[in-house]
Amino acid sequence: MSVLVLMEDGGPSRQTLTLARKFGEPRSVRIDAILPFAPDALATALAQAADELDASAVFAAGTERGNEVMARLAARMDLPFAANCIAAAPGDPVEVTRLRWGGSLLEEARLHSPRPLITVAPHTVAADDGSVPPEVDLHHPHDRDLTVRVSDHVEPSSAGVSLAAAKxxxxxxxxxxxxxxxxxxxxxxxxxxxxxxxxxxxxxxxxxxxxxxxxxxxxxxxxxxxxxxxxxxxxxxxxxxxxxxxxxxxxxxxxxxxxxxxxxxxxxxxxxxxxxxxxxxxxxx
Amino acid sequence: MRIAACIKRVPITGGRILLTDDARAINTQHLGFTISPHEECGVEEAVRLIEANKGDSVVLTLGPSEAVEQLRDAMALGIDRAIHLQTDGQEWDAEATAGALLEAIRADESANGPFDIIFFGNESADSGGFQVGIRVAYGLGRPCVTGLKKVTLEGSQVRCEQQVEGGRDVYVVPLPAVLTVKEGLNLPRYPSVPGKMRARSKPVAVVTPSRPAPRLELVKLAVPAGQGRRAESLGSGAAAAQAVVEMLQKAGVL
CATH class of the missing domain: 3.40.50.1220 (TPP-binding domain)
Incomplete structure (x- = not known):
């Protein structure tokens, strides 16, 4: 059984693999497979890949982009989606534990779905140190999926010490x-x-x-x-x-x-x- | 121009979250309620757009009868009217919430024409599902841009700035569109006394959708174990300054 994982560089995706492996043999789609970033095109690509692989589940890191692409996949496939999970056990239903209130509260939930869609909350699960899963070949994106895409980038205006990186x-x-x-x-x-x-x-x-x-x-x-x-x-x-x-x-x-x-x-x-x-x-x- | 803003009533949790006896909800007996923070900025943006361009603004929520308080709060800021999708207080999952909102939006649009922009919060403060706005956009077949910190109308298009690591990504999409926003998009105004008075007589349409069986089914909630911090007192008043500086030196930051 295959499981599809949307991969980004960095820790959160390695942590995602840890939970994804419980659901099958991981195959991956890179979040930068379609550039500039076009979330509808990525969701369509994931949906096609999931169908072709007959994937048992689709996983992504619970980053802003991971959650966004997964929500679009859920909307497109008409499936439920559990965001920011810290635990997931395969089965019917799938049992998940997810973060609420930015992590101030935990929710135990049952995910009733023929193809569970799950994101993993960053820094809540140990990182997987196995091999990087093989990538899936993607179809060319359709024009209608490129209406929403990044067309420019603005640098931060504030000088001084950045809050996120401050010691x-x-x-x-x-x-x-x-x-x-x-x-x-x-x-x-x-x-x-x-x-x-x-x-x-x-x-x-x-x-x-x-x-x-x-x-x-x-x-x-x-x-x-x-x-x-x-x-x-x-x-x-x-x-x-x-x-x-x-x-x-x-x-x-x-x-x-x-x-x-x-x-x-x-x-x-x-x-x-x-x-x-x-x-x-x-x-x- | 027609603008809608979708909001959620959430408790003001304060310092410590207490659960109900069955652990399926927060014990809100002693708590106040508010509009979820990101969505409050969606309301403010809707009001500003209608002030600048004239037209009709609508606030929608799915929630218990008490959620009319948050609808009145939004109308006190300047929204013209409200649609209340009233529930019996049971939890609705994100998928069901989006389905009911989609139906209410379609009904309003078939009577009054399409909304140019529908605002949502990027994620709700409480359940944090990251999906209701996107699901409604897919249902309507409209572009959706998420996590926005700036929104600028440019004729028949809207320019959107999304916060990312190392700056902001820009998207330009045609109207009508669905936009999910984050706190920091604007600084919501305080309601004025006349604004509050006017809000009392603004129309609230009530519909009562039936709740489908949730496919993401809440079983129970738990308060996570603390981080195990045990506060060490460094003293009180200005006399503690020396101990603070010594601690900073020990921590290697001075």
Missing amino acids: VIVSGGRGVGSKEGFAIIEELAALLGAAVGCSRAVTSAGWRPHTDQVGQTGTKVAPEVYIACGISGATQHMAGLKGAKRIVAINSDPQAPLMLNADYTVTGDLKEIVPAISAEIRKRR
């Missing part, structure tokens, strides 16, 4: 109090060569641009140290912090969820504590 992040929440209040956050970030982050409450209030937001609907970060100042720690925010190595929480409320989920805490007024940390760093230079 240190100094982040502020509602407790910072105002747009101007971020001056002390920026000062500490500059001393540490860190990126400035914030919570959703801050972007909703218009104090910082959305590009600074850490969380489920913002950027998911993986720094060595994350310093959270005046952030309560709603699940929306915590969903962006799963990759952080060390979390330091500064908050006046010792019972704030982030204070209970941090590695280090400082209790008190961030307007005194943050400048004091900056001063201490300067003193030691």
